[in-house]
Amino acid sequence: xxxxxxxxxxxxxxxxxxxxxxxxxxxxxARLGLIGPNGAGKTTLLRTVAGLVRHxxxxxxxxxxxxxxxxxxxxxxxxxxxxxxxxxxxxTVTDYVLMGRTPYIPYxxxxxxxxxGIVASALDHLDLTAFAPRRVDSLSGGERQRAVLAxxxxxxxxxxxxDEPTTGLDVGHQQQLLxxxxxxxxxxxxxxxxxxHDLTLAGQFADQLVLLDGGRVAASGPTRAVLTERIISQxxxxxVRVLEDPGGGIVVIPVRAAGRDAAPAGRQVAR
Amino acid sequence: xxVTERLGRAPVAPGPRPARLRAGLLLAACACLAGAALLAVxxxxxRLGTAGVLAELAGxxxxxxxxxxxxxxxxxxxWQLRLPRVVLGGLVGAMLALAGAAYQGVFRNPxxxxxxxxxxxxxxxxxxxxxxxxxxxxxxxxDLLPVAAFAGAVAGVVAAYALGxxxxxxxxxxxxxxxxxVASFLTAVQTYVQQRQDETLREVYGxxxxxxxxxxxxxxxxxxxxxxxxxxxxxxxxxLIDVLAVGDDEASSLGVRAARVRLVVVAAATLATAAAxxxxxxxxxxxxxxxxxxxxxxxxSYRLLVPLCLIAGAAFLxxxxxVARTVMAPAELPIGVVTAFFGxxxxxxxxxxxxxxx
Numbered sequence: 099x100x101x102x103x104x105x106x107x108x109x110x111x112x113x114x115x116x117x118x119x120x121x122x123x124x125x126x127x128a129r130l131g132l133i134g135p136n137g138a139g140k141t142t143l144l145r146t147v148a149g150l151v152r153h154x155x156x157x158x159x160x161x162x163x164x165x166x167x168x169x170x171x172x173x174x175x176x177x178x179x180x181x182x183x184x185x186x187x188x189x190t191v192t193d194y195v196l197m198g199r200t201p202y203i204p205y206x207x208x209x210x211x212x213x214x215g216i217v218a219s220a221l222d223h224l225d226l227t228a229f230a231p232r233r234v235d236s237l238s239g240g241e242r243q244r245a246v247l248a249x250x251x252x253x254x255x256x257x258x259x260x261d262e263p264t265t266g267l268d269v270g271h272q273q274q275l276l277x278x279x280x281x282x283x284x285x286x287x288x289x290x291x292x293x294x295h296d297l298t299l300a301g302q303f304a305d306q307l308v309l310l311d312g313g314r315v316a317a318s319g320p321t322r323a324v325l326t327e328r329i330i331s332q333x334x335x336x337x338v339r340v341l342e343d344p345g346g347g348i349v350v351i352p353v354r355a356a357g358r359d360a361a362p363a364g365r366q367v368a369r
Numbered sequence: 370x371x372v373t374e375r376l377g378r379a380p381v382a383p384g385p386r387p388a389r390l391r392a393g394l395l396l397a398a399c400a401c402l403a404g405a406a407l408l409a410v411x412x413x414x415x416r417l418g419t420a421g422v423l424a425e426l427a428g429x430x431x432x433x434x435x436x437x438x439x440x441x442x443x444x445x446x447x448w449q450l451r452l453p454r455v456v457l458g459g460l461v462g463a464m465l466a467l468a469g470a471a472y473q474g475v476f477r478n479p480x481x482x483x484x485x486x487x488x489x490x491x492x493x494x495x496x497x498x499x500x501x502x503x504x505x506x507x508x509x510x511x512d513l514l515p516v517a518a519f520a521g522a523v524a525g526v527v528a529a530y531a532l533g534x535x536x537x538x539x540x541x542x543x544x545x546x547x548x549x550x551v552a553s554f555l556t557a558v559q560t561y562v563q564q565r566q567d568e569t570l571r572e573v574y575g576x577x578x579x580x581x582x583x584x585x586x587x588x589x590x591x592x593x594x595x596x597x598x599x600x601x602x603x604x605x606x607x608x609l610i611d612v613l614a615v616g617d618d619e620a621s622s623l624g625v626r627a628a629r630v631r632l633v634v635v636a637a638a639t640l641a642t643a644a645a646x647x648x649x650x651x652x653x654x655x656x657x658x659x660x661x662x663x664x665x666x667x668x669x670s671y672r673l674l675v676p677l678c679l680i681a682g683a684a685f686l687x688x689x690x691x692v693a694r695t696v697m698a699p700a701e702l703p704i705g706v707v708t709a710f711f712g713x714x715x716x717x718x719x720x721x722x723x724x725x726x727x
Binding site: 148149150169170171172173174176177178180183184186187188189190192193195196197198200201203205206208209214217218221230231253 | 385386387388605606608609611612614615616618619621622623624625626664668669670672
C-alpha cells in the first residue's frame with residue numbers, strides 16, 4: 099500500500115524553484131532516508147508532504163484524493179518533527195506533548211481522559227514520564243528531541259516525517275534516537291521518512307534512500323544501491339570511501355582527495 | 370494493530386497533569402475581586418456601612434426580602450454613583466487585561482499590549498477630532514466621544530491589519546510593524562490637530578490619560594455587549610492560543626490554522642479594547658502588567674491566563690480607580706497615572722519574588 103504518493107510536484111519559494119516535477123511513491127511501513135547536499139530540497143519536500151507549502155502537482159496521502167484533507171485531518175495522518183522546533187517558554191512537557199492531540203480535540207472543547215491517556219503513553223514510549231512536570235525549555239538537547247518526538251507520536255499519525263532529527267546531538271544520542279525511532283516504527287507500524295545529512299547514519303538506519311539534488315530525485319532505491327562512491331562524489335562533490343560494515347550496514351568515510359580541491363572533503367570531516 | 374490502537378490502549382496511572390485552572394486559584398481570585406469591589410463601594414466622600422450595603426445588595430436578589438437600613442440618599446449613592454462606577458471599572462480592567470493577554474499570545478511577544486496595533490492611536494485621533502471639531506451633542510441620545518473613540522480604535526487596527534496583509538506577509542512580525550507604522554502616522558495627525566486647536570488641549574490630554582466617569586448605568590450598558598462577546602471568543606480560543614506558542618508553522622502541522630486563529634482573536638481583543646477606550650480613554654499599563662503578574666503567579670498557559678486575567682484585571686482597575694478618586698479628593702487623579710504609579714512597583718515586586726521566569 100502507498101503511504102505517500104507524489105506526482106509531478108513542483109515548489110517555488112519566493113519565486114525561486116526548489117522542487118522540480120518530483121514523482122515519488124513511499125510505501126506503507128517504509129524506513130525511507132532522504133539524503134542530498136545542503137539546499138537540495140529535503141526540508142521543502144517534507145514540508146510539502148505535511149501540507150505546509152503551496153505546490154503544483156499531486157500529493158496523495160494514503161488513499162485519499164489530493165487536496166481532500168482538511169488541516170486537522172492531515173495532522174491526524176502526518177506528523178512532522180522539524181529540524182529546529184520552536185521551544186516555547188514556560189510550557190511543561192505534559193502540555194507540550196498534549197499539543198499533539200490538537201487535531202483530535204474539538205475546537206472549543208478541552209482534552210478528554212483518552213487524550214491524557216495517549217499523552218501518558220507517548221511519554222512512556224519515550225521514557226519521559228519522569229520529565230512530565232518539567233518545563234520544555236529546561237530540558238537538554240536529547241531530552242527535548244524526545245519531547246518533540248513524543249508530541250509527534252501523540253498525533254497518532256501513521257506517517258512520521260523527521261527533518262534531520264539528530265541535529266545537535268552527540269554520537270550516542272544520535273544512535274539512541276534513531277534506534278528509538280526504528281523501534282517505535284516497528285511497534286506502531288509507522289511509515290518513517292527522515293531527512294539525514296549524515297550518510298553513515300542513513301546507511302545504517304534506512305532501508306530505502308532517496309537522493310535529492312537541485313530539487314530533483316537524483317537516485318533512489320535500496321540503501322546499497324544509492325550510497326556508492328560514484329553517486330556521492332557526483333552529487334555531494336565529496337571524495338568518500340564506502341565501506342561494508344561487518345555488522346551489516348554501510349559506512350561512508352570522507353577522505354582527503356590528493357591533488358584536488360580539498361575544501362568539500364574538509365567540510366565533511368569537520369562535521 | 371495501528372498506531373491509534375496501540376497508543377490508545379496503554380493503561381497509565383496516575384496520569385500526567387496538564388495546565389488547568391484549579392478551583393482553589395479561581396476562588397481566591399474571585400474573592401480578591403469581591404473584596405476590591407466591596408471596598409470601592411464603601412469608600413468615598415460619604416462612607417457607607419458594610420452591613421447596610423451587603424443587605425441592600427442582597428435585598429435586590431429575587432426571593433430575598435431584607436431591610437438594609439440605608440437611607441434613601443445612601444441607597445441612591447450606592448446604586449447610581451458607586452456601583453455603576455465600580456462595575457464599569459471592573460469591565461474596563463477585565464477587557465484591557467484580556468486584550469493584552471490575547472495580543473501577547475497571538476503575537477508571541479511579551480511586550481504586546483492592547484494598544485499595539487494602532488487601537489490607541491486611532492482612538493486618540495478620533496477622540497481629538499470629536500473634541501476639537503465635533504458638534505454639540507448634548508441633545509443627542511448618545512455622546513459622540515465614545516462612539517468616535519470606539520470607531521477610531523477599530524479603524525486603527527483594521528488599517529494595521531490591512532497594511533500587514535497587503536505586504537504579503539501574514540506573520541506576527543509583519544503585523545506588529547504595520548501597527549507601529551499606522552500608530553505613528555495617526556499619532557502625528559492627532560498631535561497636529563491638538564496643537565492647532567489648543568483650547569481643547571486640556572480636555573484631549575485628560576482623555577488620553579484615562580478616566581472613569583459614569584452617569585448612572587449608561588456607560589456600563591454600552592460596554593457590556595462587547596465585553597461579553599470578546600471575552601467569550603477569547604475564552605473559547607484559549608487552548609489554541611497555547612498551541613500558537615510553537616509558531617505558525619508547527620501549529621499548522623498540528624492542525625491549527627494559525628493566521629485565522631490570530632485574526633479571530635485579534636478581532637475580539639480589538640473589540641474589547643475599543644469598548645474600554647470608548648468609555649475610559651487610554652488607560653495604560655493594565656494590559657501589560659496584569660497578564661504578566663498572573664503569569665508569574667499562576668503559569669503561562671492561556672487556559673488559566675485568560676480567565677484569571679479577566680478577574681485580576683477587573684480587581685486591579687477597581688482598586689486603581691478607588692485610589693484615583695480618594696487620595697486627592699475631591700479632585701480626581703487621572704486613573705492612567707495611578708495604574709502606572711502603583712502598578713510599576715507592584716510588578717517589580719512580583720518580578721523579584723517570583724521563582725518563575727517569563
